[in-house]
Amino acid sequence: MKKLWVLALVSVLGVAMAAYAAPAPFYLWQSLATGRYMCSANNPGSGWARFSGPYNNAGCRDY
Structure with missing residues (x-):
């Protein structure tokens, strides 16, 4: 019975956390060496x- 209660709690918390998840924003980055551009969500x-x-x-792109 205790395992079922823990499983239910973990399931509810997982659904609640997924509701607040959002994708990372992307940024346009410019190379300081060559001037080329790259789109990335992470700092290159x-x-x-x-x-x-x-x-x-x-x-x-904005669309």
């Missing part, structure tokens, strides 16, 4: 500067 490193954003898609 020290050789890149954030150029624009946030965007809600991996193409870094």
